[in-house]
């Protein structure tokens with residue numbers, strides 16, 4: 001950062017402060033990760049200066065010889081890693097990628113079918129607040145009372161509504177997804193099956209979650225979650241997709257550019273290329289299996305401490321915890337945990353009686369802490385710190401006579417934390433754990 005420090009101390013200081021925050025707390029938001037410094041260097045490179053509207057060898061501006069090679073290398077790495085015949089590496093992020101995939105095969109007003117947001121679906125899967133439900137006719141499926149995808153209900157809903165697109169692959173779903181079952185349902189109603197593997201892309205690449213490639217027509221993914229690349233996204237077309245529609249690769253490319261985007265971010269594409277190379281190593285296969293082992297160990301340790309894990313556990317990198325038995329709201333818990341250095345997010349639980357901005361649960365995951373080298377045994381102190389934090393804050397709440405409803409007021413939460421001295425001691429424990437596992441510079 002020698003140039004930045006010289007030229008803009010203010011921004012430089014903030015970047016250093018953010019790195020320190022990441023270093024000194026546990027990043028357990030399941031959609032986050034720490035990239036290698038190699039990925040950071042590619043993203044921060046002069047490639048960001050280049051305008052490259054179009055595709056390799058078919059651009060609209062001059063000076064493309066080198067960036068063409070970068071995009072082709074990145075495409076080839078993605079195709080080899082996931083085993084697909086076509087990929088588009090230009091989507092700016094996961095949300096535009098989904099819209100671009102839908103618009104490639106459906107017209108405005110057509111029906112799309114995704115999982116309800118509060119049960120673990122993503123906004124762009126047709127949630128009410130998302131443009132996807134304004135552009136398309138969105139019908140949504142749900143999970144069972146136990147939190148598992150209700151495949152029978154998915155089939156009934158599909159038969160009733162004959163969607164053009166069924167979306168599978170989620171934002172807050174802790175279990176293995178039965179791609180084959182989704183494909184059978186999509187086939188019965190003639191729908192495209194779009195699988196959104198944003199969260200589990202790394203797990204799929206390293207063999208820690210079954211791949212949707214034999215079943216999906218189109219696969220969208222972000223590149224910055226378990227895949228451990230830069231902020232970005234890809235849209236893949238499978239052999240099955242090309243069988244259903246031989247024009248599919250073309251339709252996707254046109255939908256990305258010029259349909260929804262202008263110039264691709266070549267610096268990001270290079271960063272994706274670097275991350276894909278890292279993800280094709282034996283080291284990465286070990287890493288993603290460790291992510292899952294850590295998540296399972298953490299869920300088991302939390303369950304022992306009477307935390308209610310939605311679905312009773314996890315098969316992947318994340319878990320959702322229903323905190324209603326702890327008499328503490330998700331938001332209060334997430335804020336208290338931030339004070340001790342455990343960074344996660346408050347989250348709805350399936351059929352949550354509380355609203356999304358003050359829901360009943362939290363969501364947490366292990367990609368970030370596994371990147372810094374933690375193993376199963378290191379999950380116990382994290383579960384213990386979470387237990388101590390929740391117990392201490394709940395006790396203060398009781399002592400001060402605040403209700404579950406009172407917790408929705410920020411002033412109440414601040415008072416709760418100020419009057420819980422135990423948080424300072426727990427913070428020390430977490431800081432010591434962070435020091436034991438520094439953020440790694442290389443993958």
Ligand SMILES: Cc1ncc(COP(=O)(O)O)c(C=O)c1O
Nearest residue numbers: 031093094095122170171196198
């Ligand atoms: C399943 C899924 N799809 C798409 C996205 C959107 O990605 P982005 O935030 O990059 O737009 C997310 C983000 O968390 C996600 O979880």
